[in-house]
Amino acid sequence: MERDKNFILGVYEDEDVLMNAVSKIRKAGVKIHEVYSPFPVHGLDEVLGYNRSKxxxxxxxxxxxxxxxxxxxxxxxxxxxxxxxxxxxxxxxxxxxxxxxxxxxxxxxxxxxxxxxxxxSNLKPWGQPKIFDLRITDDKHVIAIDLAVNANFGEEMLSDVLKSADASEINKKSFE
Amino acid sequence: MQVTSSVRDPLITGGKTLKDVTHDISRQVEGKPSMSWLLAFLVSVGALALGFIALAATLWEGIGMWGLNKTVGWAWDITNFVWWVGIGHAGTLISAVLLLFRQKWRMAINRAAEAMTIFAVICAAIFPIIHMGRPWLGAYWALPLPNTFGSLWVNFNSPLLWDVFAISTYFSVSLVFWYVSLVPDFATIRDRATGIRKSIYGALALGWDGAARTWSRFESVALILAGLATPLVLSVHTIVSFDFATSVIPGWHTTIFPPYFVAGAIFSGFAMVLTLMIVTRKVFHLEDYITIGHIELMNIVIIITGSIVGIAYITEFFMAWYSGVAAEQYAFVNRAFGPYFWAYWTMMTCNVISPQLFWFKKIRTSIVATFILSLVVNIGMWFERFVIIVTSLHRDFLPSSWAMFYPTWADVGVYLFTFGLFFTLFFLFAKFFPVINMFEVKSILKSSSKKVNN
Structure with missing residues (x-):
C-alpha cells in the first residue's frame, strides 16, 4: 500500500479528550500521521512528541x-x-x-x-491543503492515521484503538 | 491545561459552542450587507470623496493652502499625525502586550483593534507625506537612497528620520502580525464557502491545514511577534515625542515627553477602540463576545492612562517653574492663560477630569456613558497635541513675530479625508474579514464560558 493515500480518522470534540487519546494511541504503538484542530491546543505538540519550533x-x-x-x-x-x-x-x-x-x-x-x-509550513496563496475533514476549521479535532505506515496493525485494529481512545466518530479518507 | 478561577466572570456569555462561534462570526462575512452597514459605508466614502478635494487642492497648489504662517509652521498636520499614530497604539497594546501578560479578555477585541491600528497608521502617514510638499520626490528626502548629489545621504541624527523608520516598521510589522492571525480564520470561512468566495478566501488562507505542527509553529510566531511588537510600540511614540523633545522650543524641550506621549497614546487608542467596538457589537450582534466585562476593563485602562497623562501635565508645569527659565515659564503660563486658553482647558477637562468618572462602577459599566466619554477622550487628546504644538510655537522668542493660527478649509478637508479613509477601511474590514478572532475565542471557550445548563 502506498503512503499518504489512505487514512483512518478519529474525530474528537473536546481538546482534553483529544490529548488523552493521542497519548493512548501513541502508547499502543500506532504512528499518528497528524492531528488537525480548529484552534491551538496547548501541549498537544509535546504529547505528539514534536520538537520545539526553531x-x-x-x-x-x-x-x-x-x-x-x-x-x-x-x-x-x-x-x-x-x-x-x-x-x-x-x-x-x-x-x-x-x-x-x-x-x-x-x-x-x-x-x-x-x-x-x-x-x-508550506503556506502560500496557491496552496492546496489536504483536507481530511471540513469540520477541522469549525468545531472538530481529527487524528489522522496513515494505513500504509501502520500496516502491521490493519484497519480493524486501528479502528478499535481509536474507539478505545474515545473517538466520537471513526471515518476513512482516501486521496488520489 | 489552564485553569480559570470560578470566581472570574465568564469572558463569553450565552452558552456558546464552538459551532456557534464559527457561525456568529462567519455570518457577518457571508451574509448580504445590512442597511445600517451600507448607510455607514456610504457616509464614510462621502467624507473620503469630499476630503479628497482638499487633499488634491493641497497637492496641486502646495502647502500654502493651509493656515500655516512664518511663526506657526506646524499645526493641524502634525497634530493630526500624532493623534492618529496615538490611536493606533491601543491595537498593538491589546494584541501584543496583553498576550505577553496572558490576559484572555484581549481575544474578543484584538482583531478589530489591530485593524484599527493599521488604518490609523495609514491615516497618520498621510500628513508628513503631504507636508513634504512634493511627495513624489519624498523618497529621496525620507529614505537613504543613492542620488546624484554625491550621494548626499539623509541625516541619521534627525528624529524626523527616525520617525520614518519607526512608523514604517510599526506599520509593516503590525500588518504582518494581523495577517498571520487572520490566516486560520480565513481557512474557516474558506471551508464553509463555495464558488468564487471559496477561491478568494482560499488564497487569503494560504492553504492553511490546521495541523498540530503548523499550530505549534504558529504559536511560536505569535509569541515572538508579540515580544517584538511590545518594545516596538513603545519606541514608536517615544520617537514621535523626540520630534518635539529634541528641539529647543520652550514647551517641547522636556525629558518627560516619551513616557507621557506613550501613556497618552494608549489612553486615546483605548478610547477609539471603545468607540468602534460599542458600535460594532451592536451592529453585528456580538454582545456575547464583547461583554460589559470587556468594556469595563478597557475603561479601567482609560482611568490609569488618563491619570498618568494628568500627572504629566502637572509635572510639566512644575518643571517649567522649577527650571527657572523665563521662556519655559512663559510658554506654560501662556498655554493655560494665553489666547489659546480654551484649547488648554478643553484638553484638561476632557483628558484629566471627565475620565475620572470611570471610578464609579455604574458609569464604567454603562454603554451609553462609555460611548460618550470615549468620544470626549478622543476630542481631548486631539486638543492635547494642538496645545503642545501650536501654543508652544505661536508666541516665540521675538514678540513682533507672535501670531495666531487659523485653519483653512484645506486643513479641515484633509483631516476629513483621513476620517473618511479610516472609516471606509474599517467598514470594509468589518464586512469582509472576521471581526473577532474565532480560533482564539474557541481556544478559551471551555475554560471561560458559562454553559447554559451547568
Whole structure:
C-alpha cells in the first residue's frame, strides 16, 4: 500500500479528550500521521512528541542581521561616505544611530521569521491543503492515521484503538 | 491545561459552542450587507470623496493652502499625525502586550483593534507625506537612497528620520502580525464557502491545514511577534515625542515627553477602540463576545492612562517653574492663560477630569456613558497635541513675530479625508474579514464560558 493515500480518522470534540487519546494511541504503538484542530491546543505538540519550533532562532538570526545592516549603513554614510557636522556632533554619533538600528532589527526579525514560517509550513496563496475533514476549521479535532505506515496493525485494529481512545466518530479518507 | 478561577466572570456569555462561534462570526462575512452597514459605508466614502478635494487642492497648489504662517509652521498636520499614530497604539497594546501578560479578555477585541491600528497608521502617514510638499520626490528626502548629489545621504541624527523608520516598521510589522492571525480564520470561512468566495478566501488562507505542527509553529510566531511588537510600540511614540523633545522650543524641550506621549497614546487608542467596538457589537450582534466585562476593563485602562497623562501635565508645569527659565515659564503660563486658553482647558477637562468618572462602577459599566466619554477622550487628546504644538510655537522668542493660527478649509478637508479613509477601511474590514478572532475565542471557550445548563 502506498503512503499518504489512505487514512483512518478519529474525530474528537473536546481538546482534553483529544490529548488523552493521542497519548493512548501513541502508547499502543500506532504512528499518528497528524492531528488537525480548529484552534491551538496547548501541549498537544509535546504529547505528539514534536520538537520545539526553531523559529525563535530564525527570528534571532534575522534580527542580528538587521542590527548589523543598520549599523553598517549608518556608519558608512555618516562617517565615511559624506561626513557632515550636524549640531556639533561626532560624525559617528553612535547614540543617534540607536533608534534606526532598533527599528531595523525588529523589521528584519519579524519579516524573516514570518517568511521562514510560511515556507516551512508550506503556506502560500496557491496552496492546496489536504483536507481530511471540513469540520477541522469549525468545531472538530481529527487524528489522522496513515494505513500504509501502520500496516502491521490493519484497519480493524486501528479502528478499535481509536474507539478505545474515545473517538466520537471513526471515518476513512482516501486521496488520489 | 489552564485553569480559570470560578470566581472570574465568564469572558463569553450565552452558552456558546464552538459551532456557534464559527457561525456568529462567519455570518457577518457571508451574509448580504445590512442597511445600517451600507448607510455607514456610504457616509464614510462621502467624507473620503469630499476630503479628497482638499487633499488634491493641497497637492496641486502646495502647502500654502493651509493656515500655516512664518511663526506657526506646524499645526493641524502634525497634530493630526500624532493623534492618529496615538490611536493606533491601543491595537498593538491589546494584541501584543496583553498576550505577553496572558490576559484572555484581549481575544474578543484584538482583531478589530489591530485593524484599527493599521488604518490609523495609514491615516497618520498621510500628513508628513503631504507636508513634504512634493511627495513624489519624498523618497529621496525620507529614505537613504543613492542620488546624484554625491550621494548626499539623509541625516541619521534627525528624529524626523527616525520617525520614518519607526512608523514604517510599526506599520509593516503590525500588518504582518494581523495577517498571520487572520490566516486560520480565513481557512474557516474558506471551508464553509463555495464558488468564487471559496477561491478568494482560499488564497487569503494560504492553504492553511490546521495541523498540530503548523499550530505549534504558529504559536511560536505569535509569541515572538508579540515580544517584538511590545518594545516596538513603545519606541514608536517615544520617537514621535523626540520630534518635539529634541528641539529647543520652550514647551517641547522636556525629558518627560516619551513616557507621557506613550501613556497618552494608549489612553486615546483605548478610547477609539471603545468607540468602534460599542458600535460594532451592536451592529453585528456580538454582545456575547464583547461583554460589559470587556468594556469595563478597557475603561479601567482609560482611568490609569488618563491619570498618568494628568500627572504629566502637572509635572510639566512644575518643571517649567522649577527650571527657572523665563521662556519655559512663559510658554506654560501662556498655554493655560494665553489666547489659546480654551484649547488648554478643553484638553484638561476632557483628558484629566471627565475620565475620572470611570471610578464609579455604574458609569464604567454603562454603554451609553462609555460611548460618550470615549468620544470626549478622543476630542481631548486631539486638543492635547494642538496645545503642545501650536501654543508652544505661536508666541516665540521675538514678540513682533507672535501670531495666531487659523485653519483653512484645506486643513479641515484633509483631516476629513483621513476620517473618511479610516472609516471606509474599517467598514470594509468589518464586512469582509472576521471581526473577532474565532480560533482564539474557541481556544478559551471551555475554560471561560458559562454553559447554559451547568
Amino acid at each position: 523559529l525563535p532562532i530564525a527570528a534571532f538570526i534575522f534580527g542580528l542581521l538587521g542590527t548589523i545592516l543598520a549599523l553598517t549603513m549608518q556608519f558608512y554614510m555618516m562617517k565615511f561616505d559624506w561626513p557632515m557636522i550636524i549640531g556639533g556632533k561626532d560624525f559617528a554619533a553612535f547614540p543617534s544611530f540607536i533608534p534606526v538600528t532598533f527599528e531595523m532589527t525588529v523589521l528584519l526579525s519579524a519579516f524573516g521569521m514570518v517568511g521562514v514560517f510560511l515556507v516551512s
